[in-house]
Amino acid sequence: MTMFSTAPSNASRRFLTRTRVAALAVSLAATGVLAGAVPAQARTTHDTGGLQCRGQGVDSTAKIRYRTEILIKAPLSTVWNLQTDVARWPAWQEPVTSAKRLDSGPFRERSRFRWTTPVPETPHTPATTLVITSTVGQLRHQACIRWTGPAIGEGLRIDRGVHVWTFTRVRGGVLVRTEETHAGEQIETDVPLATEFLGMGLEAWLKALKETAEARA
Helix, strand or coil: CCCCCCCCCHHHHHHHHHHHHHHHHHHHHCCECCCCCCCCCECCCCCCCCCEECCEECCCCCCEEEEEEEEECCCHHHHHHHHHCHHHHHHHCCCCCEEEECCCCCCCCCCEEEEEEEECCCCCCCCEEEEEEEEEEEEECCCEEEEEEEEEECCEEEEEEEEEEEEEEECCEEEEEEEEEEECCCHHHHHHHHHHHHHHHHHHHHHHHHHHHHHHC
């Protein structure tokens, strides 16, 4: 019997699996976070109505779904411009390693953008870069956005992600709400864990958006 083994333990496998799913969620959500404590500024909502933009919401049949919100003490124009200036996401979202528009002009319905995030090595898959190609389906200026798209990497795949954002002026700033669903055979192998890390990703995105917008207010 030796003290060390070259084969990963069950605990190690689970840790690496959680790390992989976390990175996957971070990338599609556009960063990462849930579990444990939700930041004081954010409040997770659980109503089944779902967020909508121009009458369209997330995938109602998806097994993986998370919704949350945050109050940002900054002008609506500042929050909106940060969120829609896709090419500059890497400047304030550390997990986003690259981002570019695939069309020109104002961010609008039918706009497309591609962005990337690294995914760590696991016992079953190599380290890779997840590529997300998103298409804006619905948009109302300074009010809401809904985009969809797959996330694909070597040995990793989310077949369909749907992400809805709403922006509402309220006393003290802007209430930003977000809801996202994931669907796909691979990502659905552990729904509770995938949902947990999707939530982590959305909470992190909101936190980064809040910190950046308030610093510029």
